Amino acid sequence: MKNVNNEQLSAFVDDELGTQETEMLVRRLGTSERLRRTAMRYAVIGDAVRDDLISSDPRRLPRRVSRALSSEPARSAGAANQTRLGLLRPLGGAAVAASVALVAVLSLSDRVSAPPESAAVTVPEIATANAPVGGYSSAMISRRAGSPDQLRRYYLNHSQYATMLGGQGPLIRMVRAPDADENPDEAAGEARSEDSVE
Amino acid sequence: MMRTLVKALIGAMALAPLSGWADQDPQTMLRKTERAIETLNYEGTFVHIVDGQVDTMYVVHRVEDGVATERLVSLDGPEREVIRDQDEVTCIFSDQKSILVSRRKDDGPLRAAVPRFTDNLENHYRFRSLRSVNKLGRDAAVIAIEPQDDLRYGYKLWIDSDSGMLLKAQLVDRYRKVVEQLIFVSLDLPESIPAERLRPSIAAEGYARYVQDDTADGEQKPGRSAWQAGNLPSGFKLTASNVRMMAGASSPTEHLVYTDGLASVSVFIDQGEGDQVAPDGASRIGAANAFTTRVGPHVVTAMGEVPAVTVKMIARSVTQRPGTPVAAQ
Numbered sequence: 001m002k003n004v005n006n007e008q009l010s011a012f013v014d015d016e017l018g019t020q021e022t023e024m025l026v027r028r029l030g031t032s033e034r035l036r037r038t039a040m041r042y043a044v045i046g047d048a049v050r051d052d053l054i055s056s057d058p059r060r061l062p063r064r065v066s067r068a069l070s071s072e073p074a075r076s077a078g079a080a081n082q083t084r085l086g087l088l089r090p091l092g093g094a095a096v097a098a099s100v101a102l103v104a105v106l107s108l109s110d111r112v113s114a115p116p117e118s119a120a121v122t123v124p125e126i127a128t129a130n131a132p133v134g135g136y137s138s139a140m141i142s143r144r145a146g147s148p149d150q151l152r153r154y155y156l157n158h159s160q161y162a163t164m165l166g167g168q169g170p171l172i173r174m175v176r177a178p179d180a181d182e183n184p185d186e187a188a189g190e191a192r193s194e195d196s197v198e
Numbered sequence: 199m200m201r202t203l204v205k206a207l208i209g210a211m212a213l214a215p216l217s218g219w220a221d222q223d224p225q226t227m228l229r230k231t232e233r234a235i236e237t238l239n240y241e242g243t244f245v246h247i248v249d250g251q252v253d254t255m256y257v258v259h260r261v262e263d264g265v266a267t268e269r270l271v272s273l274d275g276p277e278r279e280v281i282r283d284q285d286e287v288t289c290i291f292s293d294q295k296s297i298l299v300s301r302r303k304d305d306g307p308l309r310a311a312v313p314r315f316t317d318n319l320e321n322h323y324r325f326r327s328l329r330s331v332n333k334l335g336r337d338a339a340v341i342a343i344e345p346q347d348d349l350r351y352g353y354k355l356w357i358d359s360d361s362g363m364l365l366k367a368q369l370v371d372r373y374r375k376v377v378e379q380l381i382f383v384s385l386d387l388p389e390s391i392p393a394e395r396l397r398p399s400i401a402a403e404g405y406a407r408y409v410q411d412d413t414a415d416g417e418q419k420p421g422r423s424a425w426q427a428g429n430l431p432s433g434f435k436l437t438a439s440n441v442r443m444m445a446g447a448s449s450p451t452e453h454l455v456y457t458d459g460l461a462s463v464s465v466f467i468d469q470g471e472g473d474q475v476a477p478d479g480a481s482r483i484g485a486a487n488a489f490t491t492r493v494g495p496h497v498v499t500a501m502g503e504v505p506a507v508t509v510k511m512i513a514r515s516v517t518q519r520p521g522t523p524v525a526a527q
Contacts (some may be wrong), residue, residue: 041273045245045252045383150468151499153444155483158464158501161438161455 009039224325224341227357234362237261241395242385243273248378248485260391269396279398290398296406319459322346322433331356333365334385343460348372349431349508350461361387369485369503378485378503423454425467427500429515431508433458456512463502463512470497480506489513 011017012025029036222230241258254273259266265284272278276293289298319325328340336358343353356366365385369378423439438455452467470492481488488501489510500513 041254045254151481151483151488151501154464154466154488154499154501155486157444157453157466158455158462158486161457161462161464 009035009042012039224327224343225319227327227339227341227362228325228343228355230362231355231357231364234358235259235364236266238361238363238387239389239391240363240385240387241391242382244380244382244385246378246380247376249482254383258391258395260393260396262390262393267396269398271399277400279400281396281398288398290400290402290405292400292402295404296408297402299407299409318433319343322350322431322458323352323460328354330359333358334382336360336365338365345372347431348505349511350458350504351377353460363387371505423452424519425452425454425465425498425516426519427454427456427465427512427516429511430456431458431504431511434461434463437462461502461504463500463504463509465512465516466499466501467493467516468497468499470495480510482506491516493517 008017008021008025012022017025029039239259239261243254243256246253246255252274256271256273257268259268261267267283268281270280270282276291278292279290281288281290287300289300290296291298322345324342324344324346326342326344328342331338331340333356337360338356339359341355341357343355345352352370352372354368354370355364357363358365363385364380364382366381367379368376371377423436426436434456435458436454437457439453441450441452443449444451449469454465454467456463456465478490478492481490483501485503486501487504487506487509488499489506489512490497490499491513492498493516498513498516500509500516502509
């Protein structure tokens with residue numbers, strides 16, 4: 001495990017990493033500040049998704065994770081697993097949620113940062129104000145030959161008028177600038193889900 | 199004497215902390231939350247989840263002498279920051295090595311069009327107070343806003359009982375599936391925030407800079423538009439319209455904004471030529487549904503954080519107003 005990838009980190013946060021890999025990852029966490037920060041972020045996201053943030057002071061969570069990960073990097077895998085169980089408290093199937101969240105984070109990162117590949121369609125130059133928002137990838141554009149660029153521009157303009165989620169909604173949407181899905185499954189988009197309100 | 203007493207009472211009410219919210223009706227809480235978001239100093243990290251995509255973001259909101267400045271930083275993936283003050287929105291995209299500056303009027307049509315919670319929302323939504331919970335170590339009032347038809351989404355909001363600050367928000371469809379949500383994972387509400395916290399962390403040297411001046415072009419009074427949507431969910435009204443050149447377009451786009459006070463739907467009318475037109479039919483981007491159709495040589499797209507059936511209904515009802523010049527051609 002010379003280079004820790006995000007899937008391994010995700011599995012670690014969800015306590016689903018194998019014993020040997022866990023031991024090696026814990027060693028790496030002991031020496032890499034960047035990796036520790038990423039692990040803490042994933043843990044917080046997982047807890048947020050599970051609605052499992054500690055109630056007294058959320059800042060304690062990353063502190064506790066950091067302390068545990070850095071204090072005994074070479075401890076046995078079994079002991080490490082025990083520690084994580086105490087820290088992250090996956091609740092039944094809730095561990096799955098953290099994985100889902102992490103996969104989502106990774107897919108977003110991959111998508112946004114995808115470098116231009118051999119282009120079936122020329123990547124448009126950044127010509128005007130809205131164009132640079134969001135990551136262009138030629139592969140993305142060729143896959144969506146119907147040109148979702150216009151939808152993305154519409155979305156950014158629309159977002160300036162949106163009010164959802166308090167005052168943050170429009171800005172969040174500008175930062176994210178997601179891709180358009182041209183063939184949404186309308187039924188799936190509004191289907192019943194276990195992720196429901198109380 | 200009585201007049202002095204009344205004045206003192208009003209003054210005391212104005213200065214009173216926003217405590218005891220649980221006893222107030224949800225609509226009042228909603229308005230106070232709106233005020234809190236605009237007027238409080240706050241700093242925190244939150245998770246934004248939509249369509250299975252999760253983003254962690256840091257936000258700092260500073261109010262000094264009644265002027266709000268805000269900085270939003272994406273903590274995942276490429277470095278991206280948005281800084282908003284009274285006059286400008288500045289977006290810094292490290293992955294694009296570009297800076298986008300959007301200049302805005304203080305109280306121009308765009309800001310005026312930002313939906314406000316209005317008194318007639320009760321005609322279209324049911325408001326319910328749910329059991330208070332503890333969130334982030336704070337007592338959180340929980341309110342549910344449920345649509346009275348299937349043409350708009352509902353909301354569930356967790357509100358700090360002391361400050362009125364929003365702690366968590368969900369956009370919910372008719373099956374109670376969460377479409378979009380924002381969850382603060384840490385939040386501080388300091389008395390003041392140093393101005394340095396608003397400075398961007400990205401060293402944007404050598405970045406391309408693009409300026410979009412929204413103060414000069416294209417805004418028009420609602421009702422002057424050459425286009426109109428004939429079939430809208432009850433309560434939706436036209437609140438803004440403009441005609442302007444969008445990025446990469448060779449002809450102007452007409453943009454209409456309809457809102458019921460909570461949900462908003464944009465209608466875009468464009469030329470139907472070239473490679474850049476939106477594909478016909480249903481699309482989805484983020485939490486927004488879109489539907490594109492053709493009206494003669496024009497492409498009409500309705501888009502908003504509402505169910506797919508709603509944007510389809512609206513897009514298909516868009517027509518040209520008789521006797522008005524069409525800008526988008």
